[in-house]
Amino acid sequence: MKALILQIVVSLFDSFRDLAPIIAVIAFFQLVVLGQPIPNLLDMLWGMFLVLIGLTLFVQGLKLGLFPIGESLAWDFAAKGSLIWLLIFAFALGFGTTVAEPALIAVANEAANVAAVGGWISDEPAAREDYAYGLRITVALSVGAAIVIGVIRILRGFPIQNLIIIGYIGVVIMTFFAPPEIIGIAYDSGGVTTSTITVPLVAALGVGLASSIEGRNPMIDGFGLIAFASLTPMIFVMGYGALL
């Protein structure tokens, strides 16, 4: 218990260090460049306090909960030796965590607006909703597929750059076929699909798998799942834009 409290105090200090740059940047631009006072100072301080406590608890929770569960799942799946179930789990993890991701919902709605203004779909709420919903499902499928491909890569030990090159070529080819209006959104969608809880879990899963299989190096083979998950949405969003 005492050790835990000490750990939390140290972690609180780390969180403060992590947040200091943001505070400095905002204060500098507000006070020096724009020459205005900080509005609602009391509210700001309350918010900063919440951010500080929140980050500290999150980091402790990673160590206690998310990392161990990700790794123990990887070991259990490897011990069970059932490839199919591992791949189904990988797909469910990618699909399930992406389909409800708030950032993706925002991007999908934005893309529907572009499509309506561009005149590919009729400018009615129902048509937009259909478009946005279809896009969300497409991206979630693509992230599920990405995690499956990434897990197969870890099991087989393929070099990551070969697969990434194929992905890049896919992005370049799709860029030629996609309507220009969708390209910016598509490129951005790669970055927003991986959420704060998915990332630690997927990282622990990859590293756990690579450590549990003989001949795999967790450093070389364990990482890379997130890279696939940020690449496939770009291709699929452009494909969706090109086909519909």
Add this chain to the structure above:
Amino acid sequence: MIDKLLSLWHTLLVTIWDILPIIIILVGSQVLLIRRPIANLPRVLLGFFFVLIGLTFFIEGLERALFPLGKLMAEQLTAPAFLGLDGSETSVDWTEFGWIYLFAATIGFSTTIAEPSLIAVAMKASEVSGGAIQPWGLRVAVAIGVAIGIALGAFRIITGTPLPYYIITGYVFVLIQTWYAPRTIVALAYDSGGVTTSTVTVPLVAALGLGLSSHIPGRNPMLDGFGLIAFASLFPMMTVMGYAQLSAWAARRAARAAEPASS
């Protein structure tokens, strides 16, 4: 006080809703497939509780303190009055936007340092590499990449040059650099592109892109407002590989310097 607690409660519900699919998948696979009790279950549950409460506080605090001011700031810095535009210009000189580039770079750097998913990946990388990769070094390398990316992305919006040219050129660089980078860093570097942009970075950067593209003459927010996130996911790959190359080079130099002394 009541409204503060109410809004905290609301954020808690939203966060629970967000992590519900993950909980279902984890519990489902544990109960249906693995059928083995989880080691240290109380500890793991405490961890999940910490993650839930931590994320709730974190998001609530950001939305209360940082996002409103940061977004307002992005608007003010890109407002025609601040930029010295009076609406009659048909084109702009990209060299006159020094504060914008500085804001883009510093906000990119500082939000990346505070990004929880990057903290997670850096912790994992340090553990896996046996401490060879320092969490702080990796995070600073990624943050520098995001800073360069967002600043260049702002430049692209101001000049109105096509996004694919930049991104495809970036890909070529990444692939060339992969050839020379130490093998152990490559996968981590590719991952760091995807993890940089989430909770903290995206809302502020999106506000910057939207503000810039709505106020610069000749830009359309719908066409030019996007793309900053893509830049922010591209450049960290280069800086992380660069960080590893620099460390490897420094280690080689140190080894060479030590050799004559020992023989």
